[in-house]
Amino acid sequence: MCEHDQCTSHAGQKPDMRPVYPKAGSYPHFAKLVDTQKAQVDRKVFHDQEIYEAELRQIFGRAWLFLAHESQIPEPGDFLRTYMGEDNVIVVRQRDRSVNAFLNSCPHRGNRVCMVDAGKKARGFICNYHGWSFGIDGGLRGTDGKVYDSDATFDKGSIGLTPVAQIASYKGLIFATFDPDAPSLEEFLGDFTWYLDVMLDNDEGGTEFIGGAIKSVIDCNWKFPAENFVGDILHAFWTHQSGAQAILGGGVDLGARYDELAFQASVYGHGIETNLDKVGNTRTLGYPELVDYVFSRQKAMADRLGEVRARMVGAVSSATVFPNFSFLPGQATFRVWHPRGPDKIELVVWTLVNKNMPEHIKELYRKGVMMTFSPAGVFEMDDGENWEYSTRVNQGFVTRQQPLHYALGVGTRDDSRDLPGIIHKGSLNDANQRLFYTRWAEFMRFDNWHDLQNGETAPPQRMAQRQAAE
Template identity: 80%
Template sequence: MCDAKARPDMQPVYPKAGSYPDFADLVDDSRAQVDRRVFIDRAIYEAELRQIFGRAWLFLAHESQIPNPGDFVRTYMGEDDVIVVRQRNGRIGAYLNSCPHRGNRVCMVDSGKKARGFICNYHGWSFGIDGRLNGTDGKVYDKDPGFQKSEIGLTPVAQVASYQGLVFGTFDPEAPSLEEYFGPFTWYLDVMLDNDEGGTEFIGGCVKSTVECNWKFPAENFVGDILHAFWTHQSGAEAILGGAVDLGSRYDERAFQASVYGHGIETNLDKVGNTRTLGFPELNDYVLGRYEAVKARLGEVRARMVGAVSSCTVFPNFSFLPGQATFRVWHPKGPDRIDLYTWTLVNRNMPERIKELYRKGTMITFSPGGVFEMDDGENWEYCTKANQGWVTRHQKLHYGLGQDSGWAESSLPGHIHRGSLNDANQRQFYRRWAEFMRFDSWGDLQRAETAPPAKPMTRAAE
């Protein structure tokens, strides 16, 4: 239900990608090392805005946030302010939140319902929800015979598409389709997005906060760093669960990491490990009570992932925790700052009391005052700050854990590694980062990916 063609008649300008082989070389695949400068260098950050955030498919919204024509939300694609709005034909468009006259915002609020349009408060230029210029203040431009309204409008996002209710956009008109961008990783996304026939929705609004860190630290954390939980989050888990608990003892030997195109997920198949840390036993019972139904729909492996200790990142900056229903975007605001947007995703068919417990669980764990978020935020901030030292920045970071953990005989889609206590998905994440920096064409980017194709599977069987 998305529409990349709802655009003004003017031809927008989308900057072309370049090539930054020197930056790409800062990821040393053979030694499993990453140069610390990728986290603190302004020139590298500016290249990321062009090479990655100017081309990749980026998360915009959930369709449940904008159910009716004129409903809209504001978000960011990189540092570009964007309005995502439901069109009158039911489809979805997205436009730069910047007046083509002097560049002022045309929308100042975070979201709204049934808007008829957007007006720049500088000179009174008004735009329809389809991005077209409807008129000006009527005193000058509308009386100018050389002024052509049809040639001016809000710049559209080149492509907008949705997958299972999640809306994404890309500024690159030549980018592959959203499903091609995901590839076989959709098999893992469906753990959260398709475990119930009623689909999903966001509830409770959006929690926004700022963290003084580089955007890649949280993205790589969620792509596959369960290792930190056994140390960083030990005391927080004990506080929630009401006593001493050895998180490491709950690690499941069937755990694995999967990566496709830099997207990655790690999980240990323990059914309710993450759900338990929300602190509401009723949620554990709910997840376990649905296990057989989800197994029939998605198969045993994915049924065990629904509430498990697991985390996921869709490259580059969209992450979620399946077991805790927490979804977030790490919006870059410079090499040493992010704006963090957080939502709670639930199945539409959940009982209302269960939805409310998930919402409260998000507040307890992964909100600005959450017991786990405070731990993570402090770590990411000190990682960023420590790497700024002149001598420190020239020391390489080690990403070599689990280099012999590959599971070539696995029937699961993507690059699969046994166990999740390793750096496998982080290595894939930075390999993809380097490919985006190195190549200026999608053809080269597609050929660079070495993920095995999806194995033939039915929905209910692995």
């Protein structure tokens, strides 16, 4: 392959097989496609291939991304296969019970070394191509046959599956990043952990995922479902009228105290829109027994989380952890929208329950999620086509020059409530979606984490500190 004279001196040297973690760049011209002042998002962000490639580098190459729930891989050698952006990764419990994750790509010719969705007690992963074998710690154990024995440059110890740069858990949820310079997971999540705890910490026993996952493909840009869950309860009334009618015999109801209680909170682009109606979402699963169960736990949850968050556990609410990990409190569905180009996603859906829940309650959550938020579910069924056509219309050159309206609730900032994050009044609001795209623009613009963690989407006290410093 290399016949130049200067290369011959490399003969006999070991190849450099160290992992490579790409550096971020800066794309100010893409960042400008989000106009905070005018509350507008340029449709190119849903269509353009170059922007998509920049997203893979700037966002999916750097952000902490959700991988798995600890309960899915309880024992050493237990593993599952998932994605970080378009990068396929193996998540595997180590012998010391820690968890690590590796790119699912053999360093020889690049083939996947793990083809299955998940498994128990794996001894390692062997590439089907040439039999290169890797331990669950990612290290190369050996190859097929004896041909490398006589190759002095072959150094098993320096070759392995590329590990993620950092991996960490927050109350059962495992995240990882490809960026060695990324701040800690807790710093990335910021005050949003206060809201995650509504689901992850409303019981002392912790949480688990019910086994299996439902995966499906939607021909939409990944940001449409992510922004939908970050702050769009508005669509529920129209999109999901049929599902609500089927299950509740009436429309979606935000509760009598909506004006007083409902709000949106956003931290670093993560966001939740919520009412404080206690059981609005749980009711839509269709099992009165579940509603009774959530009511029966109000006091215990209030003792643990305080009155406000206890009211959020089953409330009409939705949330996204930037960039693409979303959940519905009350409905117990957790999901990732894996990007597959500017016009396609792969959706993976799980059901989260408390370990301490009685088995029949867990079973009702499993069936409730299936009945509502899975491909044959009476709510999710009507979401996909909206997102597909919101994406597809932008193939029209003239169409994609047209403005989109993201201005609902401009001027509804509410600093009076003692809640973490940037608070806006009312859950019927585009505020969280604007902040989601503001965060997107920050990732496009900034090549460093200092700027990323101190921009417009940072929590208010952080912004105050910055302004004081300036």
